Amino acid sequence: MIEASERQKAVRAGVRLELVTVVWMAAEAVLAIGAGIAARSVLLTAFGFDSVIELVSGGALLWRLSSEARGATSKRMENVERRATGISAVLLVLLCAYVVFVGVAGLVARLRPEGSALGVGVAVAAVVVMPLLAWRKRRANLVIGSPALRADIAETITCAYLAAATLAGAGLNLIAGWWWAEYVAALVLLVFIAMETKEAIESAFTSPPRGEVGPARSARPGGESH
Template sequence: MSDVNEISRRSVLRRGFVLEYVTLGWNAVGIVVLAVAAVAARSVALAGFGLDSLIEIGASMVVIWELSGTGEDRQRRALRMIGAGFALLAVYLLVQSTWALAGGFRPHHSPLGIMWTAVTAVVMFVLALGKARTGAALDNPVLRTEGRVTLIDGLLAAAVLLGLVLNTVAGLWWADPAAGYVLVYYAVREVKKIFFGDH
């Protein structure tokens, strides 16, 4: 029975690695696509979302490092690094949203940006679900926490998408940076949960 459990655990662990490598690959491609779209549309939001992809890449690398080893000390360090990523994400969102609103940046229409953020939102939500289930199966708090990073990445993609669509359809340029403030709340909540516990 123990051999069966060990084989099952190795299978689930491989799934965790696959999820992280897919996340890494997607975000690496995304940085290039978003850079092109941001320059073409002169969009602060798209440029900022590209920077968010860097944070997601960093978080995935932390999880890959943690899954390669064992021990509570390694898990604690990995969680702290992910918490730092959430803190950077919160600061980035706050600064970017405030800058875009205060400066009145009015991006051009971006069909490429709309297409990429729409697909990215779906991909990130699917990956986040997979990480949550895999982290629960492995009883791995690091993978579960990084899954929330991926979920927030999906929410941010949806917010950027909404802003791009509202700008294209109704000329509401401020919708995207305004939605960013909502995501600051989620990022700050995760920082508090990692560093200070649930209370």
């Protein structure tokens, strides 16, 4: 059984993490999209679009966790959890569609990205920060057990992957002339996103058992296991 004090501590930690997410993603989205457009880099622009998705997701999770931190009733938390999970599911679907579009369009049109020092800097920062942020969120969710937070974690991991793919694509294009590398890497990412999207959709449209969401909820064995 998860003690109420331990859950409250995890929820407060989650609120702080989502605040960091919202601020970070707002800056990252502006910088990445601007650099991507300037460099004609489809994947860098997609990386910025993912930052917008993560920004909205962070806002939804901030609402969900803040509601619990303020002592919302179990019934209220069930409604908030479902809405937050639904928002995350829609955002993941949009992310899947966008990655497919940019990957296929880039390969078909043979779009060759140009170098961008700003874009590389933003991607390097994301590669360092996003895995740490995802790890901290996962630790908190082992106690909270929120499907919405789980989907948000998937989006944070996606952000890190897209940043790494952007760097790898830029490097391979510069060293070997493999302009197509970043598009292939983006399409490979779909395997992970699709699995998390499916789970988020199922969670959004499945009623949680009474008491599963809320301050008095006990953690399931294994936390946020698949």
